[in-house]
Amino acid sequence: MPLDIAALSKKSGLPASALRFYEEKGLIESIGRKGMRRVFDDDVVERLSLIALGRQAGFSLDDIRAMFRxxxxxxxxxxxLKAKADELDQKIRDLTALRDGLRHAAECPAPSHLECPVFRRLVRRAGTSRALGRTIPSFGRPGF
Known part of the structure; x- marks a missing residue:
């Protein structure tokens, strides 16, 4: 059963502006108009779910568009998919190291955070990573 853009917006949870943008980018396609409103086939809901999954995984809209015939x-x-999963594994390791470093810093008995060698490594690596446009890489885990 065809859905007008308002019904699709309600069913998908996406604002009509996002649906129009996705149509403009070639990710979804309307099947016509009902009055002034775009109308979509109801299978577009599943496609929107696939698009959402792709976005959550970190794929660009162009990458996602290329995943459809x-x-x-x-x-x-x-x-x-495997390459993206590997990338996510690295990101998880990096974020885990960051989290563990922050937890250590929060509980470290050193008089100052900058006197804590673990926190100093975290700060040093953050500066290096930022300059390279990456998240904080994993580092030796003494105690974490």
Whole structure:
């Protein structure tokens, strides 16, 4: 059953502006108009869910658009999924190291955070990582 843009917005939880943007980017396609409103086939809801999953995983909209055939069916490269999963694994390791460093700093008995060698490594690595445009890399885990 076709959905007008308001019904699709309600069903998907996305504002109509996002739906129009996704249509403009070639991620979804309307099947026509009902009066002044765009109308979409109801299978677009599943496609929007796939788009949301791709965005949560960190894929760009262009990457996501490339994961669909011209007819709208998914054509997802398993190698790209594995590469993204590997990237997420590294990010999890980096964030875990950051979290552990912050927890250590919060509980460290050193008189000043800058007197704590673990916290100093965290600060040093943050500066280096920021300059390189990355998250904080994992580092030796004495005590964490």
């Amino acid at each position: 011209p007819d709208g069916s998914p054509d997802i490269d398993r190698g790209r």
